[in-house]
Amino acid sequence: MSLTPDQQAEIDALRSTPSQTLRVVAPGAEKHLYSAVPVLDHGFVRVIDYMGDDAAICQAARVSYGKGTKSVQNDEGLIRYLMRHWHSTPFEMCELKLHVKLPVFVARQWIRHRTANVNEYSARYSILDREFYIPAPENVAAQSVVNNQGRGDTLEGEAAARVLELLKADSTRAYDHYQEMIDESGLGLARELARMNLPANIYTQWYWKVDLHNLFHFLRLRADAHAQYEIRVYAEALCKIVADWVPFAYRAFEDCRLGAVTMSAQMVTCLQRMLKGEAVDEENSGMSKREWREFQGMLGN
Template identity: 85%
Template sequence: MTVTPEQQAEIEELRSHPHQTLRVVSEGMEKHLYTAIPVLDHGFVRVIDYMGDDAAICQAARVSYGKGTKSVQNDEGLIRYLMRHWHSTPFEMCEVKLHVKLPVFVARQWIRHRTANVNEYSARYSILDREFYMPAPDQINAQSVVNNQGRGDLLSPEDTARVLEMLKGDAARCYDHYQTMIDEDGIGLARELARMNLPANIYTQWYWKVDLHNLLHFLRLRADAHAQFEIRVYADAICKVVADWVPFAYRAFEDYRMGAVTMSSQMMDCLRRMLSGETVTAETSGMSAREWREFQQVLEG
């Protein structure tokens, strides 16, 4: 992880001066404030600010004053009910603002989650650092033969070495040209034009502010085992933060989103037939071959 000396000084300064507040705070989240959590080789996630806690979700659901209820058990039960029945609005009462350093190609996946506020480092105004994501050898895979957007088996050691050599060489060459183009004593090209030559594995940074409902949607997709590794590790890091911030909501999220499955009406029909003793096959299921495979995966756990 690369945190600049200026950023580290800012973190230490912010953490050394706690502020008194009348608003409710989450003790679990307080320990994460400003601290950079390392992700990948040069990236990180850090909490800049947040609003709300588990009690805020309950308060919004009941539209009451003060804490939602004096009973902790009732609060957790209400949150589980809300999560179970897809009542999303109370979860929108909690928000978090993150500072994220990530490769550009990961950012392009991340930005597909549009219900958030984003402000990214400007390569029109500033010069990007010479930092590139290089995958570890155990993350360099061949194209999957069953999933057009996924990875298959690991490459051979020889091919892995060739890939890393090409990635490092191309990144260095592109950045050298970038520096040459923007050099005021040389070409002096506008930064907004020179940036087009930079590869997608260069690191960018942004502030990303999102409410808990939309954050959990992000995590459901990006912390999933089928998500691309490079964005999944960011989601995994954020999961640990959310678990400390709103533990009741996160446990309900694990049970009713991450650990749950969704079945189509055809799947439910097949399941009922199986439970009644009927032998159901792909041919008699009424499902496509792909859906049948997904159904088998659900049954096998």
């Protein structure tokens, strides 16, 4: 993990001078404040601020003030009801602000979730560090033959070694040329132009603030086993943070979203026929080949 000395000094200062507050605090979130969680080879995620907790979700759902006479058990039951029935607005009462360091190509996937506030490190004003994501050998894989946007089998031997050699060499050469172009005593090119020569595996940083409803949507897609590894590991790090911050809401999310499946009408009909003892196969299912494969995966076949 690559925190700069200034960032580490800021973290140390903030953690050594806690502030008093009248607002409700979530102990699980407090322990993550300003602590950087390493991700990939140079990346990290750290919590800068948060708002709300499990009780805030229930308060918003009941449109009342304070905890009233409701028990903790009732709160958890209410949250599970809201999650099961896709009631989103109570979860929007909680927010999380993060500082994330990530490769540019991961950031371009991440930014497609257009439901957050983002402020990214500017390469127009600042010089990017010489830090590139180079995958571990076990994450160097061939193109999938069944999924045009995914990985297939892991590359091994000379092929894997050559890929890593090319990545390292190209990254180094691109950054050397970047430095040469912006050198004021040399070419003196504007930083906003020189940055276009940098590869997509260079690291960037941003502050990302999102409400819990939209964060759950992000995690449902990016913590999924089918998500690209390089963004999935960020989502998995966030899952651990959210589980500590809002444990009731996260358990409901884990059960009703991460661990659940969504079936089409044809899938439900086929399942009903199977339960009645009928023989159902791809030909008489009424599904496409891909949908049938997904249905079989849901059934564990």
